[in-house]
Amino acid sequence: MADIRFEIINKLGVLAEGAKGWKKEVNIMSWNGRKAKIDVRDWDEEHIKMGKGITFSKNELKALKELLNELDIDELDIE
Amino acid sequence: MADIRFEIINKLGVLAEGAKGWKKEVNIMSWNGRKAKIDVRDWDEEHIKMGKGITFSKNELKALKELLNELDIDELDIE
Numbered sequence: 571m572a573d574i575r576f577e578i579i580n581k582l583g584v585l586a587e588g589a590k591g592w593k594k595e596v597n598i599m600s601w602n603g604r605k606a607k608i609d610v611r612d613w614d615e616e617h618i619k620m621g622k623g624i625t626f627s628k629n630e631l632k633a634l635k636e637l638l639n640e641l642d643i644d645e646l647d648i649e
Numbered sequence: 650m651a652d653i654r655f656e657i658i659n660k661l662g663v664l665a666e667g668a669k670g671w672k673k674e675v676n677i678m679s680w681n682g683r684k685a686k687i688d689v690r691d692w693d694e695e696h697i698k699m700g701k702g703i704t705f706s707k708n709e710l711k712a713l714k715e716l717l718n719e720l721d722i723d724e725l726d727i728e
Contacts, residue, residue, distance in 0.1 A: 582720065585705070585712040594709060596716055598727060605728040610689075610703055610713070624689055624703045626664070627728045630673060633664040634689075635722065637675055638714040641661065648677060649684040649706045 575602050578617060582608075591615035601625070654681050657696060661687075670694035680704070 580598040587593050592612050599609040608631050611623025626634060659677040666672050671691050678688040687710050690702020705713060 583712070583716040585709045585716070594703075596713070598725065606726060607728050608725070622701045622703065624673075624701065628722060628725060630664045631717070631722050631725075631727075633662070634675070635714075635717040637662040637664070638710070638717065643707060643710050643714065646677065646687070646707060646710075647685060648710075649686050 576600065579606050585610075588612070592621070599625070655679065658685050664689075667691070671700070678704070 577600045578597050579600060582596040582598065585594040585596065592614055594610070594612050597609050597611075598606050600606045601609075607625040607627060609623055609625045612621030613619070656679045657676050658679060661675040661677065664673040664675065671693055673689070673691050676688050676690075677685050679685045680688075686704040686706055688702055688704045691700030692698070
Protein backbone atom coordinates (compact mmCIF):
# COMPACT_ATOMS: atom_id res chain seq x y z
CA MET A 571 0.00 0.00 0.00
CA ALA A 572 1.30 3.44 -0.87
CA ASP A 573 2.36 5.78 1.86
CA ILE A 574 -0.27 8.35 2.78
CA ARG A 575 0.74 11.56 4.49
CA PHE A 576 -1.84 13.46 6.44
CA GLU A 577 -1.98 16.37 8.83
CA ILE A 578 -4.81 17.22 11.19
CA ILE A 579 -4.83 21.01 11.08
CA ASN A 580 -7.80 21.75 13.30
CA LYS A 581 -10.19 19.55 15.28
CA LEU A 582 -13.70 20.93 14.87
CA GLY A 583 -15.73 18.44 16.83
CA VAL A 584 -16.61 14.90 17.85
CA LEU A 585 -19.90 13.43 16.61
CA ALA A 586 -19.85 10.18 18.53
CA GLU A 587 -17.70 7.99 20.73
CA GLY A 588 -17.60 4.26 20.10
CA ALA A 589 -15.94 1.16 21.44
CA LYS A 590 -12.32 1.26 22.64
CA GLY A 591 -12.13 5.05 22.48
CA TRP A 592 -12.77 5.35 18.74
CA LYS A 593 -14.42 8.65 17.87
CA LYS A 594 -16.23 9.96 14.80
CA GLU A 595 -14.55 13.32 14.31
CA VAL A 596 -14.86 16.38 12.10
CA ASN A 597 -11.43 17.80 11.34
CA ILE A 598 -9.72 20.16 8.94
CA MET A 599 -7.11 17.94 7.31
CA SER A 600 -4.53 18.00 4.58
CA TRP A 601 -3.90 14.79 2.63
CA ASN A 602 -0.55 14.31 0.90
CA GLY A 603 0.32 18.00 1.22
CA ARG A 604 -2.74 19.17 -0.68
CA LYS A 605 -4.98 22.09 0.26
CA ALA A 606 -6.96 21.35 3.42
CA LYS A 607 -10.49 19.93 3.35
CA ILE A 608 -13.07 19.02 5.94
CA ASP A 609 -12.73 15.36 6.87
CA VAL A 610 -15.31 13.23 8.70
CA ARG A 611 -13.98 9.89 9.87
CA ASP A 612 -13.50 7.47 12.77
CA TRP A 613 -10.22 7.67 14.67
CA ASP A 614 -8.62 5.77 17.48
CA GLU A 615 -7.63 7.67 20.60
CA GLU A 616 -4.10 8.47 19.42
CA HIS A 617 -5.10 9.49 15.88
CA ILE A 618 -2.88 6.75 14.49
CA LYS A 619 -5.49 4.31 13.21
CA MET A 620 -8.31 5.63 11.06
CA GLY A 621 -11.52 4.25 9.63
CA LYS A 622 -13.07 5.01 6.29
CA GLY A 623 -14.24 8.56 5.91
CA ILE A 624 -15.12 11.27 3.51
CA THR A 625 -13.79 14.73 2.72
CA PHE A 626 -15.79 17.82 1.88
CA SER A 627 -14.81 20.94 0.00
CA LYS A 628 -16.21 24.29 1.12
CA ASN A 629 -19.01 24.11 -1.42
CA GLU A 630 -19.87 20.52 -0.53
CA LEU A 631 -19.98 21.44 3.15
CA LYS A 632 -22.33 24.34 2.45
CA ALA A 633 -24.60 22.05 0.45
CA LEU A 634 -24.58 19.51 3.30
CA LYS A 635 -25.43 22.20 5.87
CA GLU A 636 -28.34 23.41 3.73
CA LEU A 637 -29.62 19.86 3.25
CA LEU A 638 -29.45 19.08 6.99
CA ASN A 639 -31.29 22.27 7.85
CA GLU A 640 -34.10 21.33 5.48
CA LEU A 641 -34.44 17.84 6.99
CA ASP A 642 -36.53 16.94 10.02
CA ILE A 643 -33.95 14.53 11.41
CA ASP A 644 -36.25 13.31 14.17
CA GLU A 645 -38.77 12.17 11.58
CA LEU A 646 -36.29 10.01 9.65
CA ASP A 647 -36.77 6.26 9.99
CA ILE A 648 -33.11 5.52 10.68
CA GLU A 649 -30.99 4.01 13.44
CA MET B 650 -14.01 -9.82 -0.79
CA ALA B 651 -17.24 -10.61 0.99
CA ASP B 652 -20.53 -9.86 -0.65
CA ILE B 653 -22.11 -6.62 0.48
CA ARG B 654 -25.83 -6.11 0.11
CA PHE B 655 -27.17 -2.58 0.13
CA GLU B 656 -30.44 -0.82 -0.57
CA ILE B 657 -30.88 2.87 -1.26
CA ILE B 658 -34.15 3.63 0.49
CA ASN B 659 -34.43 7.36 -0.10
CA LYS B 660 -32.25 9.86 -1.97
CA LEU B 661 -32.05 13.01 0.10
CA GLY B 662 -29.76 15.14 -2.02
CA VAL B 663 -26.65 15.63 -4.14
CA LEU B 664 -23.77 17.66 -2.70
CA ALA B 665 -21.54 17.80 -5.76
CA GLU B 666 -21.15 16.41 -9.25
CA GLY B 667 -17.72 15.29 -10.40
CA ALA B 668 -16.05 13.78 -13.42
CA LYS B 669 -17.85 11.15 -15.53
CA GLY B 670 -21.17 11.73 -13.79
CA TRP B 671 -20.01 10.69 -10.31
CA LYS B 672 -22.01 12.43 -7.59
CA LYS B 673 -21.51 12.94 -3.87
CA GLU B 674 -24.89 11.95 -2.51
CA VAL B 675 -26.75 11.88 0.78
CA ASN B 676 -29.02 8.84 0.96
CA ILE B 677 -30.94 6.78 3.45
CA MET B 678 -29.45 3.31 3.04
CA SER B 679 -29.58 -0.12 4.53
CA TRP B 680 -26.38 -2.19 4.57
CA ASN B 681 -26.63 -5.99 4.76
CA GLY B 682 -30.27 -5.82 5.81
CA ARG B 683 -29.57 -3.75 8.89
CA LYS B 684 -31.60 -0.78 10.10
CA ALA B 685 -31.23 2.20 7.75
CA LYS B 686 -28.69 4.95 8.31
CA ILE B 687 -27.77 8.17 6.55
CA ASP B 688 -24.98 7.51 4.07
CA VAL B 689 -22.76 10.11 2.40
CA ARG B 690 -20.70 8.79 -0.48
CA ASP B 691 -19.68 9.14 -4.13
CA TRP B 692 -21.66 7.13 -6.68
CA ASP B 693 -21.49 6.58 -10.39
CA GLU B 694 -24.53 7.48 -12.48
CA GLU B 695 -26.13 4.03 -12.26
CA HIS B 696 -25.53 3.56 -8.51
CA ILE B 697 -23.50 0.46 -9.24
CA LYS B 698 -20.00 1.67 -8.41
CA MET B 699 -19.44 3.47 -5.14
CA GLY B 700 -16.60 5.37 -3.53
CA LYS B 701 -15.63 5.41 0.12
CA GLY B 702 -18.17 6.99 2.35
CA ILE B 703 -19.46 7.27 5.85
CA THR B 704 -22.71 6.49 7.60
CA PHE B 705 -24.43 8.50 10.30
CA SER B 706 -26.93 7.47 12.93
CA LYS B 707 -29.68 9.89 13.92
CA ASN B 708 -27.69 11.18 16.86
CA GLU B 709 -24.53 11.58 14.80
CA LEU B 710 -26.46 13.48 12.15
CA LYS B 711 -27.89 15.83 14.75
CA ALA B 712 -24.43 16.46 16.15
CA LEU B 713 -23.13 17.16 12.63
CA LYS B 714 -25.98 19.59 11.94
CA GLU B 715 -25.28 21.44 15.18
CA LEU B 716 -21.57 21.62 14.43
CA LEU B 717 -22.14 22.95 10.90
CA ASN B 718 -24.53 25.61 12.16
CA GLU B 719 -21.91 26.83 14.63
CA LEU B 720 -19.22 27.06 11.93
CA ASP B 721 -18.65 30.04 9.66
CA ILE B 722 -17.91 27.88 6.63
CA ASP B 723 -16.87 30.85 4.48
CA GLU B 724 -14.13 31.69 6.97
CA LEU B 725 -12.54 28.22 6.85
CA ASP B 726 -9.19 28.02 5.06
CA ILE B 727 -10.11 24.97 3.00
CA GLU B 728 -10.45 24.02 -0.65
